[in-house]
Amino acid sequence: MPSxxxxxxxxxxxxxxxxxxxxxxxxxxxxxxxALGLTAVxALGLTxxxxxxxGIIFAAxxxxxxxxxxxxPEAGGSSSFARHAFNxxxxxxxxxxxxxxxxxxxxxxxxxxxxxxxxxWEPLRENxxxxxxGIVVIVVLVVLNIIGIQEAARLSITLAVIDFATQVLLxxxxxxxxxxxxxxxxxxxxxxxxxxxxxxxAVPVAMLAYTGVETVSNLAEExxxxxxxxPDAYKLVRxxxxxxxxxxxxxxxxxxxxxxxxxxxxxxxxxxxEEGGYANDPILGVVQNLGLEGALLEALEIYVGLxxxxxxxxxxNAGVIGASRITYAMATYRQIPEVFRRLHPRFKxxxxxxxxxxxxxxxxxxxxxxxxxxxxxxxxxxxxxxTIAHASLVRMRxxxxxxxxxxxxxxxxxxxxxxxxxxxxxxxxxxxVSFAVIVVQNxxxxxxxxxxxxxxxxxxxxxRRRFVQAPLTETVKAPPAYGxxxxxxxxxxxxxxLSGRASDDALDIAAGLAAERGAQxxxxxxxxxxxxxxxxxxxxxxxxxxxxxxxxxxxIGESYGVTVIPRLVRAxxxxxxxxxxxxxxxxxxxxxxxxxxxxxxxxxxIFGRTVDFVLKNASCRVLVTALKEDAA
Amino acid sequence: MSFYRAAxxxxxxxxxxxxxxxLAVTAAHGGGVLGFLLGGMFIALGVGRLTLLRRGx
Numbered sequence: 001m002p003s004x005x006x007x008x009x010x011x012x013x014x015x016x017x018x019x020x021x022x023x024x025x026x027x028x029x030x031x032x033x034x035a036l037g038l039t040a041v042x043a044l045g046l047t048x049x050x051x052x053x054x055g056i057i058f059a060a061x062x063x064x065x066x067x068x069x070x071x072x073p074e075a076g077g078s079s080s081f082a083r084h085a086f087n088x089x090x091x092x093x094x095x096x097x098x099x100x101x102x103x104x105x106x107x108x109x110x111x112x113x114x115x116x117x118x119x120x121w122e123p124l125r126e127n128x129x130x131x132x133x134g135i136v137v138i139v140v141l142v143v144l145n146i147i148g149i150q151e152a153a154r155l156s157i158t159l160a161v162i163d164f165a166t167q168v169l170l171x172x173x174x175x176x177x178x179x180x181x182x183x184x185x186x187x188x189x190x191x192x193x194x195x196x197x198x199x200x201x202a203v204p205v206a207m208l209a210y211t212g213v214e215t216v217s218n219l220a221e222e223x224x225x226x227x228x229x230x231p232d233a234y235k236l237v238r239x240x241x242x243x244x245x246x247x248x249x250x251x252x253x254x255x256x257x258x259x260x261x262x263x264x265x266x267x268x269x270x271x272x273x274e275e276g277g278y279a280n281d282p283i284l285g286v287v288q289n290l291g292l293e294g295a296l297l298e299a300l301e302i303y304v305g306l307x308x309x310x311x312x313x314x315x316x317n318a319g320v321i322g323a324s325r326i327t328y329a330m331a332t333y334r335q336i337p338e339v340f341r342r343l344h345p346r347f348k349x350x351x352x353x354x355x356x357x358x359x360x361x362x363x364x365x366x367x368x369x370x371x372x373x374x375x376x377x378x379x380x381x382x383x384x385x386x387t388i389a390h391a392s393l394v395r396m397r398x399x400x401x402x403x404x405x406x407x408x409x410x411x412x413x414x415x416x417x418x419x420x421x422x423x424x425x426x427x428x429x430x431x432x433v434s435f436a437v438i439v440v441q442n443x444x445x446x447x448x449x450x451x452x453x454x455x456x457x458x459x460x461x462x463x464r465r466r467f468v469q470a471p472l473t474e475t476v477k478a479p480p481a482y483g484x485x486x487x488x489x490x491x492x493x494x495x496x497x498l499s500g501r502a503s504d505d506a507l508d509i510a511a512g513l514a515a516e517r518g519a520q521x522x523x524x525x526x527x528x529x530x531x532x533x534x535x536x537x538x539x540x541x542x543x544x545x546x547x548x549x550x551x552x553x554x555x556i557g558e559s560y561g562v563t564v565i566p567r568l569v570r571a572x573x574x575x576x577x578x579x580x581x582x583x584x585x586x587x588x589x590x591x592x593x594x595x596x597x598x599x600x601x602x603x604x605x606i607f608g609r610t611v612d613f614v615l616k617n618a619s620c621r622v623l624v625t626a627l628k629e630d631a632a
Numbered sequence: 633m634s635f636y637r638a639a640x641x642x643x644x645x646x647x648x649x650x651x652x653x654x655l656a657v658t659a660a661h662g663g664g665v666l667g668f669l670l671g672g673m674f675i676a677l678g679v680g681r682l683t684l685l686r687r688g689x
Contacts, residue, residue, distance in 0.1 A: 016635075017634075017635055017636050018635050021639070168646065171650065172653070175650070175653045175654065175657055176653070176657065179654070179657050179667075180661060181658055181661065181664035181665075181666040181667035181670075182661070182664055184666055185664070185666055232636040235636075235640075236636065236639050236640070236643070239640065239643040239644075239647075239681075240643060243643060243646050243647060243650065247650055250670070
């Protein structure tokens with residue numbers, strides 16, 4: 001039976017390393033379309049160097065997110081790390097800062113879509129038409145997300161690959177046609193253009209280019225093998241963005257050098273369109289100054305303009321989804337009212353959070369039409385959120401130094417009992433200083449950002465004291481938001497998977513139950529690692545078998561029309577791993593298959609060791625299925 | 633070869649390619665410390681990563 005099913009259903013490991021990498025690069029890689037101009041405003045001729053500095057901070061941040069996400073493979077990123085390392089109040093601070101990042105991501109990406117579409121209609125490059133265009137993009141995506149569109153994963157992956165290839169092509173063309181080391185050296189006028197103050201603010205602003213580092217974390221719950229897939233995806237994203245972000249600015253500043261314009265040393269990359277610059281569409285500016293002419297230039301302009309607009313549209317959508325996910329997570333942990341995770345009666349989507357945080361708030365941000373304000377506001381939220389993430393990781397290493405980690409990012413320094421994460425220490429200091437620079441240097445961003453944080457904290461205090469009636473630092477999880485027959489509505493099922501008919505039988509029963517109730521199944525295969533090996537050890541034969549069984553589980557689920565999330569877990573003991581995974585996912589029912597055993601004098605257990613452990617320790621209901629054929 | 637190893641190899645080769653292009657263009661422009669330095673660094677990064685990959689990293 002299982003092999004027949006395998007032939008019937010086309011199997012794909014949806015969230016393995018390739019899909020995670022493509023999704024993350026789709027997000028991070030989209031930022032270059034606006035970050036280049038915004039950074040050049042402050043960094044001028046030092047823009048390439050500033051991107052390298054921000055890239056090193058990004059690498060440290062990616063390492064922190066990789067380790068944190070493997071440790072806690074759940075949505076939330078820095079907010080989740082802070083909950084485990086500190087308490088719910090710090091977690092709220094991180095989540096609220098992250099919310100600001102999503103709001104600004106939606107605003108920025110949407111605002112730049114019309115800029116790149118200006119190849120068809122020139123007024124879209126400037127106010128007020130870019131503001132109008134940005135608002136239209138946001139409204140369209142909010143409506144589509146409320147109706148409940150399915151993001152086409154394959155399309156996003158294809159676009160990410162095309163995007164990367166196009167960026168490589170632009171770098172190659174630029175290196176051949178315009179790259180000039182002399183111009184790059186002549187561009188720099190230390191202390192004058194840029195001034196030291198502007199140079200200091202340029203680094204946090206350049207971090208805008210690395211928007212999307214938390215994408216992988218937010219997908220962690222759906223990743224097949226977090227221990228391998230998450231770090232691999234982060235490492236690949238790091239290399240891919242370095243390849244582009246360390247080279248495209250060299251080409252851009254060669255093509256659009258720092259010159260004296262209106263008595264000031266500046267570059268056309270940093271000037272708004274009304275002054276003849278390309279701050280609103282920097283990549284189009286690069287294309288137009290590569291020295292190409294005629295039909296080739298026109299074709300490349302249209303291609304890059306359309307691709308950039310499409311990529312930014314998808315990045316806006318990712319921001320909308322991110323905002324609704326973080327809102328849902330916050331409401332689940334009683335950080336904001338329950339109403340924000342209430343689903344629309346017809347479309348079954350969290351409509352209020354989408355309208356408010358992915359619609360109204362981003363529109364308010366872009367209404368002034370000031371791109372520099374938008375950029376620095378992003379940096380405010382991102383640097384705060386990253387600093388909390390780094391601090392959380394350092395604290396977790398301090399408080400549980402002997403915990404056996406599934407993945408340990410590098411480099412580290414062993415002092416006493418603690419393995420100090422040098423990447424997180426460096427990243428935390430760098431992002432903390434960047435945050436301070438933004439607050440000190442930029443009054444508009446200071447008051448808007450601090451106002452956002454202060455308003456959120458006041459609301460949190462009032463809500464927790466008045467409605468939740470729990471201490472500010474205590475983690476309180478809301479019950480699943482399902483219908484009145486809560487006790488018998490199994491919406492989250494977990495099925496431990498092994499090779500053999502008992503496991504297939506359990507999955508059949510679980511899929512039958514899930515199909516009736518529109519529920520979701522998590523299929524868990526536990527690879528038990530011997531004590532003499534590290535938890536992250538390669539076990540190729542066992543992993544291959546696990547992947548086969550998880551594919552099988554997905555196929556069985558699909559034959560019932562049920563979504564099965566495959567999860568490979570590495571642990572010392574299968575029973576404990578199953579119980580832990582069930583608790584983490586707020587599972588309501590574990591369906592576990594068990595071969596029946598003869599009750600002889602020497603055998604006191606009816607089932608095996610794992611089933612017994614799950615029965616004794618699971619905090620949810622457990623349904624044990626035994627094959628009919630095994631009956632005595 | 634896994635997707636990860638293949639992707640790392642491709643990206644490392646891309647770094648080497650960028651480095652070679654930087655060196656060639658700099659030489660064609662009559663030289664310059666910055667161009668040679670950048671080219672050399674990109675090649676070193678790419679070759680270094682490929683070496684690590686061959687050692688199983």
